[in-house]
Amino acid sequence: MSKIDFSNVDFETLIVHAGQEHDPAYGALATPIYQTSTFCFDTVEEGAAKFAKQIPGYHPVYSRSGNPTTRAFELKCAAMEGxxxxxxxxxxxxxxGSVMLAFLxxxxxxxxxxxxxxxxxxxxxxxxxxxxxxVSRVDTANIEALKAAIRPNTKIVYFETPNNPMIKVTDVAAVKAAVGPDIRVVVDATFAPPPIQHVLKLGADxxxxxxxxxxxxxxxxxxxxxxxxxxxxxxxxANCMTKINGCPPSPFNSYLVLRGMKTLAVRMEKHCANAMEIAKYLQANPYVKTVYYPGLESDPSHELACKQMENGMFGGMVSFELNDDVKGLSSFEAGKKLLNNLTIPAIAVSLGDPDTLIEHPASMTHAGVAPEARLAAGITDGLVRLSVGLESAKDLIADFERAFAAI
Ligand SMILES: Cc1ncc(COP(=O)(O)O)c(C=O)c1O
Structure with missing residues (x-):
């Protein structure tokens, strides 16, 4: 058992240590990769007792329902979110999918x-x-619209904050207050994990x-x-993950996640600092019409973000739209040239990597969304999404300067 009192330590300490016990077999500091599909019992009686959960402690029987490396990953995530x-x-x-299958x-x-x-x-x-x-779709940041959409059979309100790709912030506490105790508020916090925000503490279920x-x-x-x-x-x-969905991570991936999480606090600080510098640079760029980043005072989400996001951190995701006319090109054509001219950011979907990634939502991550729905949500053909990495902000800005000049 860890000797640390996790209720009394800072996030940096918690994220390094929580969930990870020293290995009971040899005392290994890093959680071993239990690369096994099944676990053996000495006797039939022991197997029966473990299946019936009659023995105190953690006793995995089969890696779909539980694996020690994955359990450490789960416990670290529970501690991270409170x-x-x-x-x-x-x-x-x-x-x-697991949330949908479990509760609908x-x-x-x-x-x-x-x-x-x-x-x-x-x-x-x-x-x-x-x-x-x-299924109903509303702007969940608009609490009155949300209230109007509630029906007697409503079971879940689901949103991302900040959302993909508009970086819009939704007021978690206001949503929970609006829907009451009987409707689950489910938040996808992928774009801003702790220590930037703790949405369960704000009222998410x-x-x-x-x-x-x-x-x-x-x-x-x-x-x-x-x-x-x-x-x-x-x-x-019980009902979903290990049954109809059956999608646990592999023990090796759980090990990688445990290793990655140890540096989450320092990485997020750098992602956020870099994103703020790039957002300010883009805002001052004559070829850019709008920058979506809740850290900017001009952003419609800024006031709420200051209340809901912690430690002056606003995440590493920045979206922006080019002017309608850039050197005689439409924002879409100019955006394509800009992406192709950049040398440091990789043109790729996904986000949150050490490498800066840049993508075009209308033709990539959100290509499957109907064009009218895309536009209604603000996802224009000229929108560009940037996942600001851990490189030098100075080098990234110099690369953007070169890329804009070469359009
Ligand atoms: C906000 C958000 N939620 C969920 C997902 C899905 O995650 P995965 O690709 O790990 O299945 C993504 C993927 O980009 C995402 O951006």
């Missing part, structure tokens, strides 16, 4: 924000309706992440996690 328990999944979409049935109603990640948008528009689940992004933070593993009450996590694990 939740009672967590369930790890093989990807962020595994986390999204035919005849239920779910409200999604009008702009969510393209994969989640597909779940809302194409996966849930054929199951007889009613469930928080989920694509671990693939900042939390693993090295661009080398897919993963997801759901965090919330022990009761809700029990439902997800």
């Amino acid at each position: 939740g009672e328990d967590a369930v790890a999944t093989a990807s962020g979409m595994g986390a999204v 049935k035919t005849g239920d109603h779910i409200i999604f924000d009008d702009s969510v990640y393209g994969g989640t948008n597909f779940v809302a528009e194409s996966n849930l309706p054929p199951l007889g689940i009613e 469930i928080v989920l992440h694509s671990i693939t992004k900042y939390i693993n933070g090295h661009g080398d593993a897919l993963g997801g996690v759901v965090v919330g009450s022990a009761a809700d996590m029990g439902v997800i694990r």
